Amino acid sequence: MTQETPSGFTLIELLVSLGLAGILLLVILSLTVSVIRSQTSQQTIAEIEQQGAMVMALITQTLRNAEGINSPVAGASASSLSVDVVTVVDDPSVFDLSAGQIRVTRGSDSSIKLTSTLLEATALTFTNVSTTDSPGAVKIEFTLSHDSIERTFYGTAALRP
Numbered sequence: 001m002t003q004e005t006p007s008g009f010t011l012i013e014l015l016v017s018l019g020l021a022g023i024l025l026l027v028i029l030s031l032t033v034s035v036i037r038s039q040t041s042q043q044t045i046a047e048i049e050q051q052g053a054m055v056m057a058l059i060t061q062t063l064r065n066a067e068g069i070n071s072p073v074a075g076a077s078a079s080s081l082s083v084d085v086v087t088v089v090d091d092p093s094v095f096d097l098s099a100g101q102i103r104v105t106r107g108s109d110s111s112i113k114l115t116s117t118l119l120e121a122t123a124l125t126f127t128n129v130s131t132t133d134s135p136g137a138v139k140i141e142f143t144l145s146h147d148s149i150e151r152t153f154y155g156t157a158a159l160r161p
Contacts, residue, residue: 048151058114062095062104067084067159069136074129079096092107095114100120102121102142121143129156135160137159
């Protein structure tokens with residue numbers, strides 16, 4: 001008589017293999033979540049950088065092409081910037097902060113939001129650093145943020161002589 005060996009797996013072997021498969025799935029899931037969070041964070045940083053650079057470029061370009069600075073006065077700081085521009089219909093052009101958005105108002109037109117509603121703008125400050133022998137210069141500072149990611153932008157622009 002020959003003795004047959006039973007085919008199949010024992011209960012212990014099944015439990016061990018299920019446990020290893022569960023651990024492997026948890027590791028894969030954890031890595032996937034980490035990659036998605038990292039990608040979202042990088043997209044947010046890119047959006048903040050892009051909008052901050054665009055806002056700074058628009059403010060500095062408007063300031064460089066302006067005829068004069070209405071406010072803030074020399075030596076003072078303010079949360080808004082008013083400049084006398086060449087085009088009469090756009091005069092004055094005013095940059096300010098309202099409800100977490102940086103905006104511009106040109107002449108008698110309605111305000112235009114320069115930043116996305118997904119981002120929050122804070123600490124918009126214009127400091128007039130003009131001297132008596134210069135045509136006018138303004139230091140610009142503002143912060144853009146989303147969730148826990150924030151970036152502060154700094155710039156200076158002077159009127160063209």
